[in-house]
Amino acid sequence: MRPSERVEEAGLGLADIPSDRYRMRIPTDRYTSREIQENERDLIWMRVWQVVGRVDELPEVGDWKEYRLFDQSYMIVRGKDREIRGFVNACRHRGNPLCAGRGNSKRGFLCQYHLWSYDLDGKLKGILREKALDPVDKDENSLLPVRVECFAGFVFLNPDPDATPLTEFLGDEIPKLLAPYRLDEMVTVLDVREGLDCNWKVVVDAFSEGYHISGIHPELLKVIDIDPSKSRHLFLGDHSVSVAPFEVANVSVFGPEDQVEGIRELPGTFPTVTTVLPRFEELVDVHRDENGKLGFPEGVTARTLLQQATRDTLTGMGLDVGALTDAQMSDNHGWVLFPNFFMTIRAGEATVILATPDPEGDPGKCVWHISSYMWLPPEHREAFRAEPTEVEEPGSFPYFLALQQDYEQMPRQQRGLRNKRLEHMTLVKEEIVIAHYHSVVDRYLAGAEDKV
Incomplete structure (x- = not known):
């Protein structure tokens, strides 16, 4: 099995994970207590990469x-x-x-x-x-x-x-799984830091599950299908990687034109899809008859054409994607590297969210840092490289739609977590990555980990 097939083929489905593998009740004082944040400082932040x-x-x-x-x-x-x-x-x-x-x-x-x-x-x-x-x-x-x-x-x-070397902290698999993406060659095309009125773990939690899409990102349901039974998860020590295969919504019901239209709407939420749309349209047109009617033969869908368009476009730009699967042309893998690194990555692009504690130690505040990366030919990298942006006035930076919706939701959750009678959050199986993540937090706070 190639490293690029590891998550797709060997990752655990939700049905494969025992319900009692991780605790599904997370105490809310973890997000509001100054004492707990001070313990996190000493037992997590001052010890980890x-x-x-x-x-x-x-x-x-x-x-x-x-x-x-x-x-x-x-x-x-x-x-x-x-x-x-x-x-x-x-x-x-x-x-x-x-x-x-x-x-x-x-x-x-x-x-x-x-x-x-x-x-x-x-x-x-x-x-x-x-x-x-x-x-x-x-x-x-x-x-x-x-x-x-x-x-x-x-x-x-x-x-x-x-501290032990970074290689020991990451383990053997993570470098192998990420190597085919050529992440070190990508250029920064977005680089924004801003203070948020929520605990840093609220940010990590928010980007570690797709269960909230129906509530926070309803427009996505028009273009993509959400099927938790198809998600796959690898737990790699303190870290994890997950994938939920991308599919155009209602592909089994709607015809080819509706599927194609779903792909065309993706840039509203995933801006970099714009780059591959010209090649996608060329591949789509191959399947039109002399009257312009579109029909897909068996085995061809808008998803497979998007994957081929992505592979062709990136190869034409000079990126060797031979070690990546077709699924990695379209499907974002979601990485959580403890303690605060979340990344979605697919062929040619990645977005990273970092959340760090409030410099003054307020557990109800944090700093989030969002950055996006693209693989571009060397001669074009400087033209697209983004300069760092420090947002001084809350709400003044124009995030793209899905990110803006998360940006507005996280402080709302923090306000709810302050309620004294709400002693714990109750997770569901679709939030298994959050449960795993907090099991790692538990170990560090319990002092069971050696210094790493």
Whole structure:
């Protein structure tokens, strides 16, 4: 079995998962308690690998960015040897922060308080009026290093100096399953950060299930069929990946023209489908008679034509999709990498949602970071690359429809979770990924995990 077939062929269906495998009642104080959030800080966030950006955010020597986690601040920088490193964002003299936001410092870092300086490797290299002072051991007073590693084009950071390697945290299967997508070659086409009035786990939960589509995204029901019995799930240690095969709504009832019209409506919710529509229309026209009437032979549907159009379009652009299945041309795989990384990915594109706790520690707030990536020919990447957007005025950024609906729903849920008599949420089988995710949260909060 090829890695690209693993989820489709070996993933568990809902009927294969015992009802008692995970607890289906999640306590609501997990979303509202400051004490629990403080425990999460110590037992989860300060111990696990977490995505802090993309490798291509730091293309040049000296490029750096700040990463804030609660009241902690880290700096990630590309050194003269092209390696990306992480450091605690504090001068070793009196603790003054060295940087804020992002920028470039080819010559290293200069503390603005007392003018101590450090090179891009974090080594202390200059001290104001050094000759007039008592000797200072520069090796012992270099910047404090932080574990940083890269995978699939993402930069991961772990605050724990004793952390095991990222490869152990991810496990053996995840790199194999993601490799055929060439995620490291994709370019960022959307990059938005905004504060939300909800707990960070509300965001993770919201994107870990499709059970809400009928209520929050009803327009999707006009174009896609929701059949939970066909979903497949792989639980990979602390992480998971799921797929719900995409099919045009009412394909068994509606004729070919209705199926095709369903595909044409997809860009309203999945904008990147626009790229493959010209080839899709060419493939559709092959099946029209001299009067223009459309008829599909056995084995051909709008789904199969969309898959072929996607494969043809991406291949024509220069992307080798030979290791991806036909289903991966149309079906989004939903990834949850603990603790806060959600990604949908299919051939040629991916969307990532990161939710981090409120920097001030308010359990009713978080920061969400949504980014989208596309595979494009190298000569077109810079033209489509998106600059980071920090949304200062809530509600001012124009998300596409489905994302806007989730954006409005999550704070509503947080308001409901504050009700004192609501002691727990009750999950259903379609929300099994949420149940698995919270079983991992349980283990970390119980202290049963070694540092990872």
